[in-house]
Amino acid sequence: MDPRLSHDGALLVLNSGSSSIKFTVFQVADAGKDISPLFSGQVTGIGTAAEFSVKDVSGVSLARESWAERDTGGVAPLLRDLIAWIRTRLPDLPLLAAGHRVVHGGAGFHHPVRVTNRVLDELESLIPLAPLHQPQNVSAIRVLAESFDGLPQIACFDTAFHHSQPFVAKTYGLPRQLSEKGVQRYGFHGLSYEFIAQRLRETVPEVAEGRVVVAHLGNGSSLCGLKDGRSIDTTMGFSALEGVPMGTRSGSLDPGILIYLMREMGMDADALEHLLYQESGLLGVSGISNDMRVLLESDRPEAKEAVDLFCYHVAKEIGGLSCALGGLDALVFTAGIGEHSAPVRSRVCSYLRFLGITLDEDANDRGDTAIAADGSLPVYIIPTNEEFMIARHAVDLMNLRNAA
Ligand SMILES: Nc1ncnc2c1ncn2[C@@H]1O[C@H](COP(=O)(O)OP(=O)(O)O)[C@@H](O)[C@H]1O
Ligand SMILES: CC(=O)OP(=O)(O)O
Ligand SMILES: [Mg+2]
Numbered sequence: 001m002d003p004r005l006s007h008d009g010a011l012l013v014l015n016s017g018s019s020s021i022k023f024t025v026f027q028v029a030d031a032g033k034d035i036s037p038l039f040s041g042q043v044t045g046i047g048t049a050a051e052f053s054v055k056d057v058s059g060v061s062l063a064r065e066s067w068a069e070r071d072t073g074g075v076a077p078l079l080r081d082l083i084a085w086i087r088t089r090l091p092d093l094p095l096l097a098a099g100h101r102v103v104h105g106g107a108g109f110h111h112p113v114r115v116t117n118r119v120l121d122e123l124e125s126l127i128p129l130a131p132l133h134q135p136q137n138v139s140a141i142r143v144l145a146e147s148f149d150g151l152p153q154i155a156c157f158d159t160a161f162h163h164s165q166p167f168v169a170k171t172y173g174l175p176r177q178l179s180e181k182g183v184q185r186y187g188f189h190g191l192s193y194e195f196i197a198q199r200l201r202e203t204v205p206e207v208a209e210g211r212v213v214v215a216h217l218g219n220g221s222s223l224c225g226l227k228d229g230r231s232i233d234t235t236m237g238f239s240a241l242e243g244v245p246m247g248t249r250s251g252s253l254d255p256g257i258l259i260y261l262m263r264e265m266g267m268d269a270d271a272l273e274h275l276l277y278q279e280s281g282l283l284g285v286s287g288i289s290n291d292m293r294v295l296l297e298s299d300r301p302e303a304k305e306a307v308d309l310f311c312y313h314v315a316k317e318i319g320g321l322s323c324a325l326g327g328l329d330a331l332v333f334t335a336g337i338g339e340h341s342a343p344v345r346s347r348v349c350s351y352l353r354f355l356g357i358t359l360d361e362d363a364n365d366r367g368d369t370a371i372a373a374d375g376s377l378p379v380y381i382i383p384t385n386e387e388f389m390i391a392r393h394a395v396d397l398m399n400l401r402n403a404a
Pocket of ligand 3: 017218220
């Protein structure tokens with residue numbers, strides 16, 4: 001075993017998405033039992049006008065710069081600059097490992113895995129299944145390997161948490177040969193759901209054992225039905241397109257639309273991919289923005305229609321997942337929109353009275369942790385922390401916890 005594993009050290013976690021790279025540097029102490037964040041940051045707006053910012057644990061800004069001028073050639077040069085910056089700020093501790101969020105683990109990866117050349121090739125082969133995310137995830141691993149020769153890197157998968165789902169949740173109504181070749185529902189945002197399930201277990205164990213729907217509403221949005229902390233069903237499927245309409249992604253469609261667009265409008269696979277991943281969802285319906293904040297502030301009817309469409313579909317999925325769970329004991333909102341948008345939570349919950357949900361609108365406006373009215377099923381706002389979950393997995397995999 002690597003002799004450094006029994007020592008305190010630093011751990012770098014990278015969460016590279018379609019238009020952002022989030023990162024946290026953790027200090028790992030007490031042979032891995034103690035994982036505490038030192039500083040976190042992000043490069044946002046990649047592809048339009050990248051901006052770099054970092055804060056320490058108490059929220060004090062360590063850096064805030066426009067990286068728009070560097071944002072010319074994809075994510076790899078930005079990753080190099082980011083890693084160079086992090087290198088200068090690493091604490092006086094050995095860098096033990098890096099953990100990555102990798103969006104698609106395909107049919108093969110159900111657990112975090114240490115990255116080898118063979119693993120990297122397999123992750124690359126999954127790019128067609130997650131074209132908005134997987135190239136960035138692979139790029140992050142490659143760039144880090146260039147900068148820190150021999151550094152252990154651990155890939156943690158968004159799909160892995162959903163592996164326990166039953167056949168009926170995982171399977172499309174397609175010929176069996178296709179399912180057997182991997183055309184099945186995988187689900188995403190698994191690291192986020194796993195974090196929420198753990199947080200519920202720590203804070204409200206009696207709820208955590210029950211039937212809970214978690215609404216992870218961000219730029220990418222999905223919902224998950226948890227029973228006793230395990231994923232029973234989720235709204236994203238084979239790719240991160242299925243389910244509710246998102247910032248720029250369509251959500252579920254009648255597949256007949258794709259045949260129509262190909263035959264009658266001459267669209268090929270690349271054109272369809274661009275339409276469904278980049279030009280649809282809140283942006284496509286509103287014609288204004290993919291950002292929920294902008295839409296909520298706009299007084300244009302198209303903005304209101306886009307927000308209404310989003311809330312309607314989120315509520316409908318909560319109904320569907322409650323059916324999959326055989327009832328509902330609690331609802332959780334998380335991620336950018338779920339954590340920060342009181343109007344969206346309020347609109348979604350206005351559809352859910354039949355399930356026994358009524359919000360305390362003052363608590364909702366304040367963004368309290370518990371926002372249900374008296375007599376309602378519990379409704380919580382729980383900030384997600386995919387980076388912490390990745391750190392936990394990376395440390396567990398490196399066997400740091402037991403190395404004492
Ligand atoms: N105060 C807010 N009100 C409404 N929406 C917000 C607010 N803050 C953030 N958001 C939304 O959250 C989104 C980002 O969520 P996040 O979970 O960070 O997304 P992702 O990880 O998918 O990039 C933004 O695009 C924005 O629409
Ligand atoms: C899978 C997915 O949609 O991820 P994100 O929310 O980071 O876009
Ligand atoms: Mg996200």
